[in-house]
Amino acid sequence: MARGTGPQAAVYSGTVSRLEGSELGGRVAIVTGGGQGIGRATALELARLGADVVVAELNAESAERTAKEVRNLGRKALALPTDVTKRSDLTRMVDSVRAELGRIDVLVNNAGIYRAALPLDVTEEHWDAIMTVNARAVFFASQAVLPVMISQRRGAIVNLASMAGKIGSPNNLPYNVSKAAVVSLTKSLALAHAKEGIRVNCVCPGFVETDMWTRVARDQGAVMGISAEEFTRRRAQTVPLGRMERPEDVAAVIGFLASDRAGYMTGQALSVDGGLVMHG
Numbered sequence: 001m002a003r004g005t006g007p008q009a010a011v012y013s014g015t016v017s018r019l020e021g022s023e024l025g026g027r028v029a030i031v032t033g034g035g036q037g038i039g040r041a042t043a044l045e046l047a048r049l050g051a052d053v054v055v056a057e058l059n060a061e062s063a064e065r066t067a068k069e070v071r072n073l074g075r076k077a078l079a080l081p082t083d084v085t086k087r088s089d090l091t092r093m094v095d096s097v098r099a100e101l102g103r104i105d106v107l108v109n110n111a112g113i114y115r116a117a118l119p120l121d122v123t124e125e126h127w128d129a130i131m132t133v134n135a136r137a138v139f140f141a142s143q144a145v146l147p148v149m150i151s152q153r154r155g156a157i158v159n160l161a162s163m164a165g166k167i168g169s170p171n172n173l174p175y176n177v178s179k180a181a182v183v184s185l186t187k188s189l190a191l192a193h194a195k196e197g198i199r200v201n202c203v204c205p206g207f208v209e210t211d212m213w214t215r216v217a218r219d220q221g222a223v224m225g226i227s228a229e230e231f232t233r234r235r236a237q238t239v240p241l242g243r244m245e246r247p248e249d250v251a252a253v254i255g256f257l258a259s260d261r262a263g264y265m266t267g268q269a270l271s272v273d274g275g276l277v278m279h280g
């Protein structure tokens, strides 16, 4: 159903309504890598649901751009230039959010990078770069916010895994490993902190049209000897729901997982991929 029509319209429409903002009202959410793509769409979705939003992002300019969009929706926003791979940046992020906004209710570990290579061409540098951003930083960002959530006895962490975390693929082995690690750490963190009122889940998107996808199509196309356009055309044809994914398709499910509507869900890896993966 298109947004703006049907029973959800009151929640999601751009116009102010009675229901809008009721789900996450008074809560504070951090979105890593929120300057563009899925992270930006998520920041805006959480703001529409009522949250004040912190955009913790490597690129200061795009962080401020998203923060401005959040403010235009009537919520507070903080743009925090942050490299999620640096623990000192993560500590500073938590300190700044507590000082400026007083609490941390939601962490969306969205920042991620992609690279393609056949297994025999994967270097140590490639492996380390992917694992450091996509997996290690997800854990240490969670570790940085958890003491605050524990003291509040409430919190929701939503991690960006991928369909790549549930399947194999010949052209981006380290990326798949990193996303499988996200699925795994989601389960362990969920178990470790359930009794403290903290839920930890992850989403597994499919082929999402963002700058990352532009790189996926270019690099995988090169490995396969076809153009980026041809690669995307072939991939799109395999999606059961018949179209490429939009950042908003992912953001809607992240918003749900961050809210109390998902209050009885933890440790889950939810596929949001148009039907590409139907197991695991």
Ligand SMILES: NC(=O)c1ccc[n+]([C@@H]2O[C@H](COP(=O)([O-])OP(=O)(O)OC[C@H]3O[C@@H](n4cnc5c(N)ncnc54)[C@H](O)[C@@H]3O)[C@@H](O)[C@H]2O)c1
Residues within 6 Å of the ligand: 032, 033, 034, 035, 036, 037, 038, 039, 056, 057, 058, 059, 062, 082, 083, 084, 085, 109, 110, 111, 112, 113, 133, 160, 161, 162, 163, 204, 205, 206, 207, 208, 209, 210, 211, 212, 213
């Ligand atoms: N696009 C897809 O098809 C797809 C599919 C499945 C999962 N994902 C995952 O979703 C997440 C978002 O992907 P996207 O497509 O929006 O990517 P994107 O490349 O468009 O955006 C990623 C953002 O993360 C930021 N970032 C990168 N490294 C960072 C760091 N060290 N510290 C802070 N910020 C950093 C970038 O500056 C950028 O703003 C990623 O984790 C990605 O792996 C994407």
